[in-house]
Amino acid sequence: MFELDLRSRKPIYEQLVEKLKELMINEVLKPDEQLPSVRTLAQQLTINPNTIQKAYRELESQGYIYSVKGRGSFVNPSSHIQNAEKIMKVKEELSKLLSEALYLGITAEDLKEMIVEIEASVGGNQADDRN
Amino acid sequence: MFELDLRSRKPIYEQLVEKLKELMINEVLKPDEQLPSVRTLAQQLTINPNTIQKAYRELESQGYIYSVKGRGSFVNPSSHIQNAEKIMKVKEELSKLLSEALYLGITAEDLKEMIVEIEASVGGNQADDRN
């Protein structure tokens, strides 16, 4: 499914959160699709089930997935993610990173171009998904 | 000078790196200006000098400051930062964050507007600083 860097200073469960987010954002994992169970994914990645669970718990608290005891964990449609506070956080992070990029000499035009490319690759199909 | 969250899961030295970067990017700390010594800053923030040193070492390895034994630590002009690898990293981080922002429903127009605002606030004075 993906690879982890066990020697990284970044915790495994955080790497998992990032990778899984990526798969959902790029719609490799589609809305309401079931994620691998904590045990099977742990076996595939040869890491402890508790570590998977920690990642799933984090993803659920951020609104990216929902879990049902006895059934499994599933991708939450992006339109269902609680937005108010979450969007603030992302914007703050973005603000820092954009400032740094400009400081390093990346031009505003470069940055705008990045947005256009990412928007195209990720598919602009969220507009009609809202209710 | 600034505040730290000692109870955060984020290490103090990383918070320091972020805050100091911010001050340099916003030109509160100007090129070749001297930073507080590890001991005085440690006293001001009531944390250990070793922690300050760790932050300074990190900033130096990233090219943001330079240190001279016996004299002090100073802000490195942004045009002197080695760019090749560093810009790649920042662009990768940006790419992830921009994808997430779009996924959460922030529009490309919002993002472009952010860039314009940040560019204005940070001062577009880097173009004529290069050699």
Next chain:
DNA sequence: TAACTGTATTAAGACACATAGTACACTGTA
């Protein structure tokens, strides 16, 4: 019932973080 799901708990080890204390080399100045 049986096999699968999520969830919770405790214990242990490894590792990074932060502190404390000490020491050395270098620079600038009285």
Next chain:
DNA sequence: TACAGTGTACTATGTGTCTTAATACAGTTA
């Protein structure tokens, strides 16, 4: 030359997080 200030290095210690391991319980599905 002294002295105070600077960066830098090292060891030791305590603390917290991460990760693993082993169980256990509750709910769902065939």
